[in-house]
Structures are given as structure tokens and as C-alpha cells.
Amino acid sequence: MNLELKNKTALVTGGSKGIGKAIAIALAEEGANVIICAREAEALNNSAIDIENIGGSVLAVQADLTKQADVDYLVSAAVNRYNTIDILVNNAGIASGFDDFESLDIEDWQHLFDVNLFGAVRVTKAVIPFMKKTGFGRIINISSESGIQPDGFMPHYNASKAALINFTKSLSKAYAADGILANTVSPAFIMTRMLENLLKDNAEKLNISYSEAIQQFLKENRPHVEVKRPGTVEEVASAVVYLASNKASFINGVNLRVDGGSVASL
Template sequence: MDLNIRGRTALVTGASSGIGFETARVLLNEGATVVMTGPDPDELKDAVDRLSAFKDSLFAYDADVTVASAVDRLAADVAAEVGDLDILVNNAGIHGAGGLFHEISQEGWDRTIDVDLMGPVRVTRAFLPGLRRGGWGRIVFVSSEDAVQPYEDELPYCAAKAGLLSLARGLSRTYASEGVLVNTVSPAFIATPMTDEMMSARAKEQNSTFDEAIASFLREERPFMELGRRGRPEEVAHVIAFLCSDAASFVNGSNYRVDSGSVATI
């Protein structure tokens, strides 16, 4: 399917790996100009090198979404060197503080909310003026199954991702009349560095192999993931790309679950 985004300009946060990297790759394949961001310059350079076939359509700037001045500098650099955006994909995030509610420190809460909720707020505020000027825009927030199906040992992450659903819904009501459509995508247990880290820790705790940790996690913690495996980053990226396109011209304020059935409700 031709998504008709050739010539559009997109920014993807958290683009050094996982869902963000695959989203950048899919958008580039569709003919978009893509700006990749991430907090680690070395990881970002490696990601750019892996996409060298698209070097004429690819820009990269390291930026920490928790630092307002860094986000403002990113917006200024993109405006000067690339121009206004048509597409913004807010993907940057961390798993953050884990444990039961009474075990999580204030610092753990603050860090998780700062990255996973306030990071997208900062980035969206910085780039929204350009999106509005174009009269055509797409904003996609990467939320999570946890937003609507919270787990007791990762409540800061759950709360932050639930906040993104509310934020996106509110923005979708505000700017659709200007041509800027806002939606969310909610993955579950995707094969990314974040879940690799989770499964490595689980394997160590259980004195098991990495694959055994994944199998036990699916069996014990995610029983409604009917396909019985972790998702692939590109499986999420293709849904994001659809929402960034003209093919989704009547989709606004929606949440697309890419979760193998993990959320056990309609």
C-alpha cells in the first residue's frame, strides 16, 4: 500500500533502537524525510549508520526529552536545517521504577513520569507550531497495554502511559480542525532492549535461560497474548506508519492496540 507520505517530514523520538528505529526505517521506506532523536550520541550514530541507504533523507540530533533546553535546541536545529514537521512520533520512553507501590521511591516516580509523560509533552509543545502551520499533520504517541491494564509492580509506567492516552485524546479534539490528527499506539511485550533487560533480570532471578524467562513471563504474566511470543518492533512500526499517513485521514483520537490480545477487555 502506498501511504502517500512521500515528501513528508517526520521526527521520531527514541529512534536509536526498538520501535523507534523500525518506525524511522518504515517511514524512510515510504519516502519520508526522517529526523531521528535519542539521548545517547553513540547509539544514535550507530542507528544512522544502519540506515545509510537513506542518508539523503535522514537527519539525527541527540536530545534528552527530560531537559527542556535540550528539546528547545532540538526544535531550533530542526527548524533551521530541515524545516517544519508534518509527522511527530513520540516514542521515547523507559520502563522506569518497578516494585510494589510502597516500595517505589519519590525519585523513581519522578524519573518515570518525567521521561514517559512529560517528555512527550515537551516535544509536542516544541514542534506543534510547525505542525499547525502546515495544515496537515500527524502526531502519534506510543503508549502501552499497561495504560488500560495496569500491573501492580510497574505503576509509575502504567500511570504515565495512561496519561498519554488522555493527553492524545485531548489534543485530538483541539487541533483536528486544523488538519492535525492525533492518535496513540499501545504495544505489549515487544522484543526491544527494554524488554530484553526485563527478561535478563527475570532469567537471573529464576536461574533460567533467557528464552525460559520469556516463556514463563508469557505463561504467568501475559496469558492473553494468544500468539505466544514477543511482538516484533516492525509490527508496531507499520501501525504507526499507517496512522502517519493519508490512509488514516479519518482516524483521530483513537488508540490502536498492537498486543496479541493481551488486554483482556473490549
């Protein structure tokens, strides 16, 4: 299928590893120019090399999305290199572990929201004028199953992802007439380094093996993952690339769950 992404320009935040890296690679494979950003220079540069090795055009920019100056520099560098930004994937995000509500300080909430929600808000606000100018845009925000079907732990993370879904819906209402479509992709139980670290931490706390921690987490927290396995980053990337394409030109404001059936509601 020709997704008509050749020579489109895509900015992927948090593009140095995990889901973000997989998305950047998938977009590059479709012929898009890719800008990736992250805070860690080494992982960012390694990701850029991997994209170049498959023949992709990539610009890597070190940036902290909690800092407006970094966001301004990121978007400026992208536009200077590729003239505009057609596709924005707000993927950058953090999770701090299986925290319970009482163990979290207000500073924990503020920092996590600053990255997971306000980082996306800052970058989106900087990019939209360029999309309006060309009359074309795709904004894809990476949320989580936890934003729809939250657990009893990580309440700050769950709330930030719910807010991101709501933010996306607002964008879809506000900018569709400008040719800008906004959608959410909500993965569940995807085997990223972040999830791997969380599960290893849980295994240590419970004094069980890593494989036992995976199965226990599935049984206790994701009983509706009907495929009975973690998802892959490539499976998430495929959904994002489709939404970024002209094949999804009548899809706006949706929350596409890449979750193996995990969300129990309709």
C-alpha cells in the same frame, strides 16, 4: 499501497534503537525525511547510518527530553533542515524493572514521568505551531498495553502510559480542526532491548533461564497474547506508519493496540 509520505518530515524521539529505530526506518522507506533523537550519541549515529544506507534522508540530534533547552534545539535543528515537521512520533520512554510499589521512591516516579509523559508534552508543545501553520499534522504517541491493562508491578510506568493515552485523546479533541490528528499506539510484549533486559533481570532474580522467563511471563502476565509469541518492532512500526499517512485521514483519538490480543477487554 502508496502511503503518500514522500517528502513529509517526521520526528521520531527515542529513534536510536528498538521500536523507535524501526519506526524511523519504516518512515524513511516510505520516502519521509526523518529526524531522530536520543541521549546516547553512539547508538544515535549508528541508527542514522542505517537509515542513510537504505537511501533515507536523516538528521540525528542528541537530546535529553527532560531538558527544555534540548527540546528547543531539537525542533529548531529539524525545522532549519527540513522547514517544518509534519509527523511527530513520541516514542522516547524508560522502564526501570519489575518494581513493586513499596520499593519505589517519589523520585523514581518523578523521573519516569518526566521522561515518559513530560518529554512527550515538551516536544508536542514545540512542534504544534509548525503543524498549525501548514494545516497538516500527525501526532502518534507510543504508549503500552500497561496503560490500559496494568500489572501489579511497575505502577509508575503503568500510570505514565495511561496518562499518555489520555493526553493523546485531549490533543485529538483540541487540534483536529487545524488538520492535526493525534493517535496512540499501544504495543504489548514486543521484543525490544528494554524488554529483553527486563526479562533477563527477572530470570536472574528467579534463577531460571531466559527462555523460561519469557514463557513464564507470557503465562503469568500475558495469558491473552493469543499468537503465543512476542511481537516484533517492525509490527509496531507498520501501525505507526499507517497512522502517519493520508490513508488514516479519518482516524483520530484512537488507541491502536498492537498486542496479539493481549488486552482482554473490548
